[in-house]
Amino acid sequence: MGVEAVPAVELENVTVAYGRTVALEDVSLRVAPHEFVGIVGPNGSGKTTLLRTILGLVRPVRGEVRVFGMPADTVGPLRRRVGYVPQIAPVDIRFPVHVFDVVLMGRFGQIGLLRRPTAADRDAARRALERVGMQHLADRQIGQLSGGQRQRVFVARALALEPDLLLLDEPATGVDPGARGSLYELLNRLHQEGMTILMASHDVAVVSQLVDQVACLNRRIVLHGRPEEVLGDEALEGCYGRGAIFLAHGRLPHIVVKTHPEGGTPPARPPER
C-alpha cells in the first residue's frame, strides 16, 4: 500500500471525557493527505479537544485515533510530522524573546526537549520564517508584533519541524480583518503546496471558502462534507442551534449574531451525561 493511501488523520468512534463532561462522543473523521479540513462549531463543542486528541495529548475513553496510520499517542516519529498552532499562544508574549527564538523553539517539539540548537535547527527556523513572509522581523521581540504578524510567527513555529500535517486552533483570533485575510492567504498557499491542514474556526464563511471539507462539531459530528453541501442555513442550525442567525453572504452563510431565545440558555448544547 502506498503512503498516499493512508489517511493523515483517522478517528473511529472516538469518545473523550473530562471527568463527567463528555467533550466528544462517537466521533469518526478522516482527513486524506493534502486535504484542508475545517472544524466549525459553537463554543465548548469540542474543537480544541479534537485537535488535542489527534496530538495524543488527550486519551479517548473509547475509539481509535491514528495519525499517518500510527496510534496518536505514539511518541517520537509522529511528533515531528505534526505541527500545532494552539488556541492560546504557547509563549508569554510579554516575555522579551525574539521572533527567531520563538520559531526555533518549534524544533523541540511539544515537550521541549533540552538540547542545544544545531545549524540544521537554525536553518529550518529561518526557512519556516521565510515561508510565512516574516524573515525581516526575525530580530523583533514577539511582544512588539501586531496580532496578525504574531500569528504568522506561530504558524512558522509549527512549520519549523517541517511537518506533513498542520493543526490550527482558531488561528485568526485577535487578528484584525485585514491581517486575517493575509493569514488565510498564507494557509491557502500552504495547502496549494501540499500541506494537510485541519483547522478549528468560528469563521464559517471564511472556512467554507478555504477548505475541501468541513465538519460541524457539537460534541458529535453533526455534519461533514464539502462546504457547499453542508453549509446551508438549516444544516448549520443543526450544529449551532435554533438561536443562531445566519445572514446570506453571497452564496455562503455568515454567522453574525447568536441569540438566546430561551432566556440565556445556550442553544443546541446537548445535555451532559
Ligand SMILES: Nc1ncnc2c1ncn2[C@@H]1O[C@H](COP(=O)(O)OP(=O)(O)OP(=O)(O)O)[C@@H](O)[C@H]1O
Ligand atoms: N481540561 C479540561 N477539563 C475539564 N473540562 C474541559 C477541559 N477542556 C475542555 N473541557 C470541556 O470540554 C468541552 C469541550 O471543550 P473544548 O475546549 O474542546 O471546546 P471548543 O469547541 O474548543 O470551544 P471554544 O470554541 O470555546 O474554543 C467543554 O464543555 C469544556 O468545558
Ligand SMILES: [Mg+2]
Ligand atoms: Mg477551542
